[in-house]
Structure formats: structure tokens, C-alpha cells
Amino acid sequence: MQTEPEKPDAPSSREKIILQAQELLDKQGLVVSEEYLNDAFEELGSETPKPEELADHTRSMLERDEAEAALEPEPAKRTVRDIYEQFQPVVLAQVLQDNAFANALENSDEENIKIECDAAIRRAVLAVDDVELTKAYFDVSAFHNRLHKEVLAQATEQAALTPKRLYEAALPELIGLIEQSEIYPFLRDRDTDVLDAQEELSAKLDELLSGLKDSRPALYEAYTTLPDFREYLIDDILERTYQDMVTDRRTSVEQHENDPDAPAWVTGKTEPEEPAETSGSTTLLPHVDAYNALKEKHPKELVGIQNGGYCLFYGEDARTAFEAVPVSRLLPVDLPGIGEVTVAGIREGWQEAADRLQTAGLPAVFFQDNGETYTALGRTLTLKEAGQESTLPQPERTDRETRAGAPSEEESPQPEPNLTPLTEEYLKIKAEYPGHVAGVRVDDLYLFYGKDAETAAKVLGSKIVTREIPGLGETAVTGSAASWQALGEKLLQHGNSALFAHPEGETYEVQKVLEIADYIPIGMQVTDEGRTFTIDSVDYDFGSVSLRDDTFAAGTGFPVFRNESVSYVRELVKDARDKELEELAASGAPLSEPSEPAAPVQPQPPKAENYRITAPDLGVGGPKAKYQANVAAIRLLKELEADGRNATPEEQETLSRYVGWGGIPQAFDGSDEKWKTEYAELKGLLTPAEYEAARGSTLNAHYTAPVIIESIYHAVEQMGLEPKTMLEPAMGTGNFLAWCRIP
Structure with missing residues (x-):
């Protein structure tokens, strides 16, 4: 017996109404989901509305939702600098904990340290697992290069400033100073008693380290605060200057590093820490002597102390800071040992205070309260600039016009200048x-x-x-x-x-x-807080300058770098030039009068020479790296054509890195959000004819990597072919000829 197939249930009246309303909306060009129509049905509140009523109400809902969406502020897009400032400290912290990097610091040369640091940075970036960080790291070469440079410098510096490394670096330097001092003959005299020698040496070391207090603060702090640091130095220097023969060539640190009773800075073990105050716990009482020393050192700047959750200012600094940062709290407080003093506390911390004081044009320095000492956090320094920028300003109305009832700008717009x-x-x-x-x-x-x-x-x-x-x-x-x-x-x-x-x-x-x-000359030496630095590089995109610490390098034998803002280093450059003029004036040499600006001296144009491509990394990188290489070559070519000269060898290398547009058609797609900046840049860089030619080449201008070219030549050799000449009908950028193996 055959059974008839079950018939589907007939649609309910509600479903019919929704389907009919959906058809009406489709005819009006509105595509609305069934789920949205169900919501409109519920909101309408009628059990059996007409399809027209439901369609009208759905359209009203759409208009209302669009209006509400338009009122919602768009989330601010984070810049590359925002991403860098957020994640650079995170990456640095992970690199400092990386075992391979730590091992390289202890046992390898400078080149291997850099290799391990680069690998540690890459691991740290991937471990953070943030999409924006990963894209910036792999797509933005400036971000990638700066991250590697700064993390390497900071990680090396922090490792270099451990007490053991300070000791190892300072010992031979201090021995040399003692050998050049007036007490050295006394130490070498056979009639000098060892206790007398030790007493004289102790006094001389104290004198030398006092002189290094400003130029070598880390060494001075270790010498004066770390247990046995001073005593070990005295023993080691006495062993190497008083004695005719060194009985144990190991330093005192090396002799005691396995001693369980030795200080923690020698053994590397962590001492138990006392419970620290939480970030929200703030103590208003400063370390009076240390704070007064900071104020003496920075008389023209506000001094802010980060303590717990607040950045604190005292006395006149407090009143000045409160005027610039009204979100702070201003309190008259009676502090033990100080008396009544005004204190301003900024809950947002020192970085927020720095930003607001910078905006207000107030220079300030900031320090962290570590319980007994203060360590530097940062500073703000403003440039005094005259004038007030205004884009195509309009004439201001006079008081007479105002009193006469002159119409406002909206009623009577001023003529354009x-x-x-x-x-x-x-x-x-x-x-x-x-x-x-x-x-x-x-x-x-x-x-x-x-x-x-x-x-x-x-x-x-x-x-x-x-x-x-x-x-x-x-x-x-x-x-x-x-x-x-x-x-x-x-x-x-x-x-x-x-x-x-x-x-x-x-x-x-x-x-x-x-x-x-001339603004911030690379290679120029400047002085900051008693230390000498050489300007290593300037990154105007990030607004920072890399400074090589020459004072530190002189004591340790390897360079350490630090970054400061462009505006701050500019002030150091001005100070250095002012000092040069003062010294020149004091020497009696005539000061040259400033001359009128002359036309720039044109250098001799380079001779045309063949360029042989040798770099194996041509074309390495993602689409945006290739795009940047192309644009750099195009800009240089236009400059060469405008100057009417040949390219230098360095410029020829830049030109050789042009790889064509076959692999990056995205640069010509104005609807691609990820490439909109490059799209606009390329449209402005090329003429209409050049742009069309470049866009058309995306179909046929494909770059061949050196490894493929080498493989092709190798295959020809394996076949036993020895061609005497070669025809390259599609020369392109010349890479096949560059790696040609034909004699």
C-alpha cells in the first residue's frame, strides 16, 4: 500500500503578512531580512497588521536605526606611533626575559648579540598576538627598524648596567687612574705597610668616585650603596698595584660568585623584597635631601615625583602645575621635618602631566619614587616660538565696527586674501x-x-x-x-x-x-647633564633622535644608545653651538659675519658608469615593501631628470630595487581601504600618462627573484650548454643580465 507524501504546513497568517511586506519592500529597492521584519512585527503591536502597515513601519525602523548609527562617534583610528608606544615596552620586557638573548649577552660577541636580539624581538611580537602590532611590524619598515634598534639599545644598556658588568668595566679603568695618580709611587714603595697602602687607596678611590658622580651616576650609586662593592674594588686594585705579583688573577666578584654569603648582586640570586606599596597607595612625604638635590639640579623646571598612583609637585611647582593641570588636587599639608607645604597630586600620573605641561609650554622633569631614591622617568621641554599660525587668516573686525553693529562673519563673510x-x-x-x-x-x-x-x-x-x-x-x-x-x-x-x-x-x-x-647634524657631539653624546640618527617620522652615550662607551668599551625628542635634542645642539661661539670669542679669534644666503654650490655630476647588481635580497618583503622600493626609485628618477645628472653608485642601488607593478595591483585600487594611502600617493607622484602605463603593467610586468634566476642558469649548466652570447628580449630591470654566468 502506497502512502502519500506529507504536505508541508500552510504558512500562518503572520508569515503571510511578513512575506507580502517583504515583497513590497523589495519593489521599493529595500532588502530586509525576515528576522528584521519579525522585529518590526513585534514592535508594531498589532496581531494582524496589513502588509502595507508592516512595510511602512519597517522602513521607519530602518531610517531610525540609520539616524542613531550616524550619531554614534566613529572609533578613533590608532596611528602607527600609538601602536609603537603601546607595545614597545611590552616587547622590551619579553626580550629581557628571553633566555637565548640573555645567554648571548653573557657569552657572545656584538654581532651574535644583535642576531639573538632580533630573533627575540620577533618571538615577542608573535607572542603578544595582536593583529595591529603584527601588521605594523611586518608591513611598516620604519616601525620594524625602529623597534629593533631601540629594543637592542635599551636591552643592551639595561644588561650593561648590572652591578657585575659595571664592576668588570670599572676595575681596569680605576687601576689606570690609580697608576697615574700621586699615590702610585707610595703604593709601590717597598717600605709602605699594607694597611697604610689600603688606607691611602681607600681615600683616593673615594675622591675619584666623587668626581665621577655626575658623569657615571650608575657606577657612583653602586660604589656608595651596594654591599661590598667598594670593598671588593679596594681589594682588587690593591692586589694589582701594591703587590709585585698577582696571586689570583680572578676578581673579587669571580672569587665570591659561588659564595652563599656573598651579596645578591654578586651571586645573581634575588633577595627577598619587602612588601611594596600598591600602585594606588601614595605617600605625600618626599625624601627631602634627594628632592632638594633634584630642585638644585633643575632650577628652571618643574620637578614631578611619581609616587604610587599620583604624580606629585611641591611648593611653587605645585601651584604652577595646578594652574596648567586643573584636574589635579591642590593641598596645603603639614609634613614631618618640612612644615606646611603646598602639594599638587595628579591622579592620571606623570605621562598625563607631561602632556598637559607640554601643551601649556612649561618645561618639567619627572622621577620615580623607589622607596629611598629617585630614578628619572622623562622630561618635557618646549620650544619658544613666536607668531601664531592661521590658515589664510581673515581681517579682524575693529572695535569701531563692533560698536557700530557690524554684521557677524556668518552674515558678511570677509573677502579671501x-x-x-x-x-x-x-x-x-x-x-x-x-x-x-x-x-x-x-x-x-x-x-x-x-x-x-x-x-x-x-x-x-x-x-x-x-x-x-x-x-x-x-x-x-x-x-x-x-x-x-x-x-x-x-x-x-x-x-x-x-x-x-x-x-x-x-x-x-x-x-x-x-x-x-644643519638642524640636528648627524655626528655632532652634544652634552646633557654632564654626559657627552654623539647624534647617531634622526627619525623625523617618529620625532625622535638616537644619541650614542660616549661617556658610557669610554668606560665600558661598547656603545649604548638612548632616544630623545627632536625638540629636546635641538636645544642641546643650540647649547653646543653657543658654547663654541663663546670659546671662539674667548680665544680672540674674529667672529665671521653672517653672510647673505647664496645659491647652493652644485657638486660635480657623477660620471655615467655601468652598475652591476649584486645584492641577493632584491625584491625581498611583502607587497608594501615592494611598493616602497618602487616609489623610492621613481622619486629618485624624477629628481635625477630634474637635475639633468647621472646617478651616483648609491643612487643606482636604489634604482635597481625597482621591481615593477606586476605583483601589487592593489596600489591602483582606489576602493581598497588597506591601500588608500598608497593609491593617493601614487596618483600624485605620476603624471596621468605615467599612471596609466604603470596600471596597465600590472598584467605583464612580473619580477623574477635572484634565486630563480640563479636556478635557471644552474639548470643551463647542468644541461652542458655553454652559450657564447645571450639574447634578453624582455630586459625589464636587468636582473637576468646582472646574474649572467656567460664569461
Whole structure:
């Protein structure tokens, strides 16, 4: 007996209404899910609404939801710098705990230390497992390079400043100083009693270390605070200067490192710590002598002490800080041993205080309260700049206009200022100084055009307008009423050479040419808090300068680096130059008068020479690394064409790293959010014809890596072929010829 298949249940009246409403909305071009229609049905509150009513109510719900979504603020996008500042300390902490890196520090040379540190950084980044960090690390070369450089420097420095390493580095240096001192003959005299020698040596060491207090604070602190550090030094130096023969070539540290009763800094064991105050527990009482010493050292700066959860200021500093940071608490407190004093406490901590004081233009230094001592945390130093930036400012209304009831700006907009320069003269200046951001005086403003306007707007925080300028076409314009000195300082601070010119009749006279190479000169020596540093590198994108500590290197034999802000190091450069002028004036040598800016001396153009590609890492990296290599080569090529000269060998290497566009079509896709910055950059860099040619090449311009080329040549050799000549009909960038094995 056959059974009939079951019939599906008939749709309910609610389902019918929803289906009919959905059809009505489809006809109106609205695609709405059944789930959303069910929600609208529930909200409508009727058991059997008409399909039209349900469709209308659903449309109202959509409009309401869109309006609410529009009112919600978009989450702020984090910059590369934000990601770096968040994760650099995390990566550093993990590297310092990495066993392979620690082993390399103890047993390897400088090259292997770097290799292990690079590997430890990579492990740390992957271990953090944060998408933004991982993308920035692998896609942004500046982020990657800076992270490796700073973590290596800081990790090496922190390891180098352990008491054992300080001891090992200081011992031979102090022996040398004793041998050059006046007590050395007394120590070597055969009639000198050992106890007398020890007494004289102790007094001399105390004198030497007191002299090193400012230049070698870590060594001085270890000498004066660590148990047996001073005593071991005296024993070791006495052994090597008083005795005719050293009976044990091991240092006292090496002799005692396995002694269970030796200090923890010798054995490496961790001493039990006393319970520390929680981050929320704050003690208002400072270490009076230590605090007063800090104020004497920094008389013109606010001194902030991070204690528990607060950053504390005392006395006049407290009142000044409270005015700049009104979120702080201002308290008159009677402190034991001090009396009544005003205290300001900032709950957000020293970094928030630094940001707000920086904004207020107040220099300050910050220290961590460690229970008995203070250690430096950071500082803020402001540049004094005259003038006030304003993009294309409008004339202000006078008091007379106000009293007469002149209409507001909304009712009567002011006319736009004159934006037209002496075009031909401006173009001559740009041709003579192609690498400088040029500001020309037009009426009461310094104006910037084109690419210079985009650069200046980012630096000055000004707006850009697009105008049709006679002789320049439709171009971007920005400007400022500030002085050229203030504008130049900001442009230099962000890594840009600049020049400023004002009209003289029908031409422009150059007022000042500012070279970025002179702003913070690489290789220049500066002094900060009694220590000498050499400027190693400047990263204007991150606003930081790498300084090599020469004072530390002189004592240890290897360099240690630290980073400071561009503005801070600029002040050190100014101080160094002022000191040079003072010394020159004191010597009686004539001071040269400042000369008028002259046209730059054109170097002899390099001769055209064949360039042989040898680097095996050509084309290494992801799509964005290849994009950056392409753009660098294009920018250089345009510069060479504008200068009408050949490339130097170093520039030829940059050109050789061009790999074409076959592997990175994303750069030409304006709808790809991940590539929108590169898309805009490329559109502005190339002419329309160049852009179309580059975009068209994504289908056929494919780069061949050196390893593949080598493999092809190897295969030809394995076949026993020995060609005398070779035809390369698709030369491209010349890599096949570069690795050619034909004699």
C-alpha cells in the first residue's frame, strides 16, 4: 500500500503578512531580512497588521536605526606611533626575559648579540598576538627598524648596567687612574705597610668616585650603596698595584660568585623584597635631601615625583602645575621635618602631566619614587616660538565696527586674501631649490603651493584650499601669518629643509635658507647633564633622535644608545653651538659675519658608469615593501631628470630595487581601504600618462627573484650548454643580465 507524501504546513497568517511586506519592500529597492521584519512585527503591536502597515513601519525602523548609527562617534583610528608606544615596552620586557638573548649577552660577541636580539624581538611580537602590532611590524619598515634598534639599545644598556658588568668595566679603568695618580709611587714603595697602602687607596678611590658622580651616576650609586662593592674594588686594585705579583688573577666578584654569603648582586640570586606599596597607595612625604638635590639640579623646571598612583609637585611647582593641570588636587599639608607645604597630586600620573605641561609650554622633569631614591622617568621641554599660525587668516573686525553693529562673519563673510605670487619668480626659486619647502610672502602671509602646501599643512596644522593660480593652474595653497623664524623651526622639526622669500619689486629676494642637515647634524657631539653624546640618527617620522652615550662607551668599551625628542635634542645642539661661539670669542679669534644666503654650490655630476647588481635580497618583503622600493626609485628618477645628472653608485642601488607593478595591483585600487594611502600617493607622484602605463603593467610586468634566476642558469649548466652570447628580449630591470654566468 502506497502512502502519500506529507504536505508541508500552510504558512500562518503572520508569515503571510511578513512575506507580502517583504515583497513590497523589495519593489521599493529595500532588502530586509525576515528576522528584521519579525522585529518590526513585534514592535508594531498589532496581531494582524496589513502588509502595507508592516512595510511602512519597517522602513521607519530602518531610517531610525540609520539616524542613531550616524550619531554614534566613529572609533578613533590608532596611528602607527600609538601602536609603537603601546607595545614597545611590552616587547622590551619579553626580550629581557628571553633566555637565548640573555645567554648571548653573557657569552657572545656584538654581532651574535644583535642576531639573538632580533630573533627575540620577533618571538615577542608573535607572542603578544595582536593583529595591529603584527601588521605594523611586518608591513611598516620604519616601525620594524625602529623597534629593533631601540629594543637592542635599551636591552643592551639595561644588561650593561648590572652591578657585575659595571664592576668588570670599572676595575681596569680605576687601576689606570690609580697608576697615574700621586699615590702610585707610595703604593709601590717597598717600605709602605699594607694597611697604610689600603688606607691611602681607600681615600683616593673615594675622591675619584666623587668626581665621577655626575658623569657615571650608575657606577657612583653602586660604589656608595651596594654591599661590598667598594670593598671588593679596594681589594682588587690593591692586589694589582701594591703587590709585585698577582696571586689570583680572578676578581673579587669571580672569587665570591659561588659564595652563599656573598651579596645578591654578586651571586645573581634575588633577595627577598619587602612588601611594596600598591600602585594606588601614595605617600605625600618626599625624601627631602634627594628632592632638594633634584630642585638644585633643575632650577628652571618643574620637578614631578611619581609616587604610587599620583604624580606629585611641591611648593611653587605645585601651584604652577595646578594652574596648567586643573584636574589635579591642590593641598596645603603639614609634613614631618618640612612644615606646611603646598602639594599638587595628579591622579592620571606623570605621562598625563607631561602632556598637559607640554601643551601649556612649561618645561618639567619627572622621577620615580623607589622607596629611598629617585630614578628619572622623562622630561618635557618646549620650544619658544613666536607668531601664531592661521590658515589664510581673515581681517579682524575693529572695535569701531563692533560698536557700530557690524554684521557677524556668518552674515558678511570677509573677502579671501590675495593668493597669487609672482609666479615666474616663484618657479625660478623652486627650480633652484627643488628639495626645499618654499614659502613666499604675499601681502601679510607666507604662502606655500602644491606639494609644499601639503607638507606645510601637516606640520603647521593649517588647512588647504584648492585655487586656480595664474601660471600654476589648479593647485593646493596654504599659508600663515607667523614669522619665517617660527615657520622654519616647525618645518625643520619635522625633517624638512625650507626657504623663505619676500618680494622686492618684480622679483623675490631669498630671506633665509634652512638646511635640515644643519638642524640636528648627524655626528655632532652634544652634552646633557654632564654626559657627552654623539647624534647617531634622526627619525623625523617618529620625532625622535638616537644619541650614542660616549661617556658610557669610554668606560665600558661598547656603545649604548638612548632616544630623545627632536625638540629636546635641538636645544642641546643650540647649547653646543653657543658654547663654541663663546670659546671662539674667548680665544680672540674674529667672529665671521653672517653672510647673505647664496645659491647652493652644485657638486660635480657623477660620471655615467655601468652598475652591476649584486645584492641577493632584491625584491625581498611583502607587497608594501615592494611598493616602497618602487616609489623610492621613481622619486629618485624624477629628481635625477630634474637635475639633468647621472646617478651616483648609491643612487643606482636604489634604482635597481625597482621591481615593477606586476605583483601589487592593489596600489591602483582606489576602493581598497588597506591601500588608500598608497593609491593617493601614487596618483600624485605620476603624471596621468605615467599612471596609466604603470596600471596597465600590472598584467605583464612580473619580477623574477635572484634565486630563480640563479636556478635557471644552474639548470643551463647542468644541461652542458655553454652559450657564447645571450639574447634578453624582455630586459625589464636587468636582473637576468646582472646574474649572467656567460664569461
